[in-house]
Amino acid sequence: MMAAMYQSNFNRQLSIKEKFFKLSFAYILCIVLLALIGTLTLYSAAGGAMTPWAKNHIVRFVFCFCLMIGLAFVDVKVYLKYSYLAYFFVLLLLISVEVFGHIGMGAQRWIDLKVFKLQPSELMKISMVLFLAKYFHSSTLHQIQTIKGIIAPFLMALFPAILIAFEPDLGTSLMLLFTAMVIFFAVGVQVWKFCLGFGGLLVLAPIAWHFLHDYQKNRVLTFLNPERDPLGSGYHIIQAKIALGSGGVFGKGFLNGTQSYLNFLPEKHTDFIFTMLCEEFGFVGGVFVILLNLILIIYGYLFAYRITSYYGKLVVIGLNTNYFMYVFINIAMVLGLLPVVGIPLPLVSYGGTAMLSVMISFGMILCMDVNHHINLGRQSFND
């Protein structure tokens, strides 16, 4: 009796009002704070002006925020139902980019939708997580631990990654593969298979190197030794380090970042915005931004823990990993720990697509959490 009531209670559909109060406000607060810090830094990057960046940034954020809340209220079963469809739709978009792609930043990454430019590779990060989540949701552990059981999802992850790599957008491609890898690891694929995979990569790496564009090769080489070319690609890294380091403990103060103000800092409003932030707000400001992101990620794992459904857990872990990748790669890149790969700091960097993509994933994460009690069951193929 108790068990039955318990069961039924956990499968009950929630009203809009109930859903609203189940939203994690702390999580949302961290998101808003990061977006505000981004706006402030962009205001400073423009030499103390709302245009051209800060105003757009805030407008986009408001739009994305509404979208996020909207996505949080969607029935969780809808996500499960359309997971495969979404994946194939985005894959189609990705292929069409290859065919009709619009040239931007030397790479074909955009679909022009008049209002804004759509970057299917960003959407792929989300839809692939949904795809894998649904796929593994339906698998048994036994299936997962056989080669046959993972060969399909492996190819489904590899194919878009290769497409994106040829756009060429090495950063996003690698991120996609890493996210997929994390999901494969989470669901219980044996460690020796990963070892085998890495072994294969080591063999393939020299071949892949051959296919890299010159600027990509340069970035990797320059990362390994920035002084190799202090006026060329190394200039970015050196100047970024100077900007960041010169901030000291408390920074040079808002609107006082000389490196960015005097244009020594490249890409200060996009990929290198964290350096500018650290120049003006110092170690303290940098730590604050990292901690806000850390809180978001910790929340993600807590959500995953309390979500009942396997699908929900995997979606949250996947999207959370994806967000972590953004933050880690971007900051590690500007701190000189990784090569410059062109990954923005979401919510803070200027640029619509990355914000759109992470806000969609936040919306989904929130939705999974709001419905954490719902047991979606397992659509079994065998049982």
Add this chain to the structure above:
Amino acid sequence: MNRDNDKGKTLLKRTLIIAFLSFCLIFALLVRLYYLEVIEGEKYKVLSDENRIATRVLIAPRGVVYDRNGSVLATNKQNFQALIIAEQTPSLDETLQRFKSIIPLNEAQEQKIRQEIRKNKRFVPVKMKGELSWDEVAALQLNAADMPGVVIDEGLERFYPLGAYSAHFLGYVGSVSQKEIDQEPMLAVPGFKVGKAGLEKVFEKKLRGQSGHIKLEVNAYGRVVKEIERQRGKEGEALVLSIDSRLQKVAQDAFEDHSGAAVVLDVHSGEILAFVSVPSFDPNLFSTGMSQNDWQALISNEKHPLTNKAVSGAYSPGSTFKVVVALAALQAGVISENTTFDCTGVFDLGDHKFHCWKHSGHGVLNVVGALKHSCDVFFYEAALKVGIDKIAQMARLLGLGSDLNIGFENASKGLIPDRQWKENRFKNKWLKGETVLAGIGQGYVLATPLQLAVMTARVVNGGYEIMPRFTKLTLKDKAQIKKLPINFENIEIVKKGMFDVVNDKEGTAKRARFDIGGLKMGGKTGTTQVRRISLKERKTGIIKDEDLAWHLRNHALFVGYAPHDFPKYAVAVVVEHGSSGSGVAAPIASKILQEALKLGI
């Protein structure tokens, strides 16, 4: 169900591992951030300042030089130049066209401007024309609206209001040479000027002052964003000279077209009141840059305008040296005021004949008369009696044979020969004939106009060891001037002779005499040959000086002082190839002394 349970457990386990690794990676970011911003922060702060701050040197204005009355002798004049900033002009061709309609530029100049613009970044100002006159500046400013990008820049440039009058004692400034930069690397600043000659060089340290600097913030492209700091530097110290510019002008003008030098001293302090070397040159040409033609004219002039004859011209003092010989003989006691010699016009020494300038002879003369007539025979006798070493000793006491610490690079020491000198120089014994020649200031003896002025001053001030100087002497230093071992009585005897030279109706320089309210001058003429007169010419009759080419004519000298009763001013005048000390040099000295007395310096 059991299988699902395992699946869920695996997920939880694996997720914990993923979360733990994620936290570790984020921790690594924090450590790295701490390392870069906190531990290495100072290093990067320095690098960021090096990035953004450009330092420019502000050249300190050079010290102003005044004469003894406060008139400016050297100052810094504003120099206006027109610059063009390429990025501010919409059409370079049009702007250049308009500029040329106001200030003409020749083809080469225009070519150079275009070349400079091409060579530099577009915000770098390029010089179009320097040395703009007030009218040109006004015209440019009036049309400024039509010529966007043209700006007028002002700098400081050394200016000598007296021009050629001050050239030889002040010298001039010029760009720093590589040698000077090697010695003082701080001088390697574009546009920096240092003293190259004269007092500008002697007092360089004092006049230069301390350079300031501006710290400018520049952006990644080198464009100046703002001024961060300006340190004005310290203007060079002002320098007050002992020169009287009024006397200087009169003295220099007195030479008219002659070539030569004159030095006027205050006999009690050694202060130099006028310092002339003619012909002179305009030192302003050195700070503004002179044309090839001007330079050629200067260095090819046979009268050597660039040579400072007052200190580097060593001349035979001729009869002016008789003052030294007379004093040496009196001081040694070999003659007295009453000792007489009979001049027959010729003096025999062994089988060699030494002539008096007056071939008929002067008859019997004492030392006063001998000075008055400038009798050579008397001084042949006197010189032989006293001997060359005592003459040399007296000459040195009176300041000859020394550079007198004037500090000028090309200052000559002149030459006062004695036995030891000849021994060292020629490995030969001193000959009596050489003493005879030295007795009338010929032979080896050489002196500069400055030395002759000092000699005169030391005699007429009663035998005090004044040193020539371009700055004023303090009273305390004045009190410390040493007395030379020369008796007043002997000085009075020589002065009496020098008085007669000018004021006696038989004196050699009687035409130069004056009487300004009882104030009169004394002095001594000198005329020295610059060519050898052969025995043959002596027989056939010596060619008259005015018939000779200019450079073969005799040098004319005069040393004088005034007023006679309580001497204040001493002057030495040398007129190169001026033919006659009494006819040419003495009147110049007379003019100078009269002016000095009138001015009452």
